[in-house]
Amino acid sequence: MTDATRPDALPDPLRDELLSAVSAAAGLPAALVSAKRLAGGASMETWSVDLRVGDRAEALVLRRDMGANMSAYALDRATEFALLQAACAAGVLAPRPRYLSPDGAARRWFLMDRLPGESVGRKVVRAPELAAAREALARQLGEALAVIHRVPIDRGLPALPGRRRALARGGGAPPGAPGARLLRPATPVWTYALRWLSARAPAWDGALSLVHGDFRIGNLLVDPSGLAGVLDWEFAHLGDRHEDLGWVTVRDWRFEQDSRPVGGVGSLDDYLAGYASSGGAPVDRDALVWWELLGNLRWAVTCHSQAQRHLGGADRSVELLSLGRKAAEMEWELIDRIDAIEKGAR
């Protein structure tokens, strides 16, 4: 057993709090078998945790707040836990939430079932053992999104933030754009892209859907049989479902498999056919492209905000700092796509 998988790799207070909460919820004694810190998101601490609860072995994942590093746009863990419960009940392919931290926990956490599969983007789009899975994946992504967007929003869901189309109303930050406050001071690329997008915001009927908010390769578990689970619900909100539909088509989530516009794994036609076949409402293709372009802007702004976490001293990390320069990739894509659209219009 390596250091990383020793039971005591979990900090003692967290281990005690976790076992106490699980034991109380299950009405059985709980013991830690192993724990391993996983490479996780920038605002979430994630662990693979194996427990013995009574006589039963439980394979779980722990998601825990990172305190000061939490995004202002992220759900708290109790809300995410309740959302996962509602989503699973509605048939969404997602890990079943199991145990929630006590109310008084300094940093909230929850445990959910650990599903099999690969989530690392570069592996999902390239691993030979997933080749057969990739053939059906674009269609399955469409199917999964349709199920998410059909979740009833008027019953069973916890209170979620509603990101209305502030941009379409002519002001404010782009909807679904973490870090949008950093648009001031703006760069010429952001200023131009925002003005261009604002002038072309597609018509919207105002119908709110449950929006996952970060539905992309990298947040999806894939096993050899295909899509195994939708992860990372911290940016879920109520909004225009085209936001989700466009986000997975952003170039960076193709992980260099540029010929496959949907997450580097498949075609737009297969994706939208899957969406329609699972009961998804008709898709406005212009709106999808608009949200894809806005997604590039959102990701570029987010990259800058991540670099700022290092520069501001809140979280010193060469990885976060480097993301500030990665924004150039999304900025290139934005201008290239806008230019192509403008040339087509002339």
Next chain:
Amino acid sequence: MSDERDAFEQHPSALDLIDAAREHLATRVLPAITDPRLRFETLVATHVLGVASRELSRGPEMAAEIDRGRAALPGSPEGDGALCALIEEGRYDDPEAGAALRRWLQARNELSLFAWNPLFLMRVKG
């Protein structure tokens, strides 16, 4: 380059120092790291030294090119702040001015990408 400027140059240069540190990380440190997280972070550190090296190697040339191109845009903005103000005023809303702005923005992006990720640039430009 003038003789006067030569007199103030440091030897080894900043570029030499960065390249040496990058080479050290790549050839001596990385092979010795077994922890996956530390290895990834060190790969990133090695990469950013490469970014700095490429940028410094063309830095003055890049800055001058960006400034010249911006000044030649409709409205002759003198800096990014002035250009943003012109964009917000609608100065580049008409097709010709918009096309000129996009050409400059993309030339600037290409210079950034030359430093950050030359392979991305090769891929997207075919």
